[in-house]
Amino acid sequence: MTRVTVSKKYQITIPRAVREALHIRKGQMVSVLQVGGIIEVVPDVELATLEGAFPGIALTDIRDE
Secondary structure (H helix, E strand, O other): OOOOOOOOOOOOOOOHHHHHHHOOOOOOOEEEEEEOOEEEEEEOOOHHHHOOOOOOOOOOOOOOO
């Protein structure tokens, strides 16, 4: 577990080890969720990266918003 500090603007920095392990890039979107008293930061993935993860499902008719 790594501790971070919340800035005056309520910002946090994701530690390098976490960014590298999850392949988070500069400018990438993340989702912030509140689950009870816990904050979860989840990297968003592009739909195309999931191709092949679910056999039998084609991505050709799905639109990315």
